[in-house]
Amino acid sequence: MTTPHWCLILNGKSAGRDDVREAVAACRTRGVRLDVRVTWEDGDAERYVAEAIEHGVQVIVAGGGDGTLSAVAATLARREQPAAALPALALVPLGTANDFATAAGIPDEPEAALALVGQVQARPIDLLRIDADGDVAWCANLASGGFGTEVTVETDEGLKKMLGGLAYVITGISRLGRIEPLPARVQGPDFTWEGGFIALGVGNGCQAGGGQVLCPQARVDDGQLELTIIPELEGEVTGALGELIKGGREAVLERVATRARLPWVEIVSAEPLTLNLDGEPRKARHFRVDCIAGRVRMHLPLGSPLLA
Structure with a gap:
């Protein structure tokens, strides 16, 4: 043997x-x-x-x-x-x-x-294959942009060592008064969205940033990515805060999110955007994200929630 x-x-x-x-x-x-x-x-x-x-x-x-x-x-x-x-x-x-x-x-x-x-x-x-203005990278879990990305990038390493995932929450609270929507056009097969967003997730996996479940239906073996867009809230702020108090973060996402399951997606902006690829920030005006089916083999628990 x-x-x-x-x-x-x-x-x-x-x-x-x-x-x-x-x-x-x-x-x-x-x-x-x-x-x-x-x-x-x-x-x-x-x-x-x-x-x-x-x-x-x-x-x-x-x-x-x-x-x-x-x-x-x-x-x-x-x-x-x-x-x-x-x-x-x-x-x-x-x-x-x-x-x-x-x-x-x-x-x-x-x-x-x-x-x-x-x-x-x-x-x-x-796996997710990301082309950022011609610079190609790969992502196993989730690519995120907007508010969540800024929180992840700004969270201090020492704070993470002391507090673990709670460090992301504290950093997020410190930024609450500085949320500015980012304008972009997002498109894929039979899907188009344009406007300002405060958070965006392109998921192979379903969560990032210390437990932010941006893409709850993402699965790692279905040949699809899950796209989640949280648009600028404006008149939705009061309702969203009410949902947060009553039902928690997931309830807010369900109230305001735009979602799609796609084999690929393009994100285009007049100004450079930052996408966080499992902790690695990439800045570009044009991102093309493709879900590459079955690119690697992995040992995962039987019945894992990430398996279709």
Whole structure:
């Protein structure tokens, strides 16, 4: 029987965690050959993925938050090989918010997350391919723009270390008096919207920014992205605040949001817009986002809410 060969690509911020070391030791005790590589600077993830493929690794595990997952997934997506010929992808959630892992039902504990890899088969999942004025990037979870993006970009790293996902809430409250709508034209197959928006989400996964469920119906294996637009509120402010008090954030979104499920979407603006791609901000006047079906294979829990 062939010994399973995995590679854990670990975000350098989590390299000193005792629970990660214990999880790696437990995995090796179960008979898995588990290499560990720690990212330190740009380009490390790409180099480690190339090395893993050369050495015949069967599973590449991203150890970190949504940004680490996206970096590893993007590196796999840029390879010439089809998904079936590439190592499978897995995730040990070690970030501040862990939005993808939370939505997917991946265990929080590193040992349980690694154990999951040996318990379930990898299955094809979609990725988002983003062309920002000719600059191509990939996104595993969710691309967001507007108010939520500004909150995520402005949230202090020290505050995130102390408060976790609550840091995004505090930063958001501090910005409430500075929400300005962003004008844009958004279009896809049989869909067109134009106006000012305060938040926009293009989801492969359903949440970002520490639990903001922007795209609740997004699934990672259906070949579709979910688009959510929160328009400028104006006369809706009073009603929206009432809904927030009575029903919470989701009720407000249902009241004011425009949604569509599409294979691709274009976002065009006269002024540069910023989209946050799993923590990586990209600025452009023209974005084209395509859902690339089954681009990688990933180990997800059976019955995961992110699976169609």
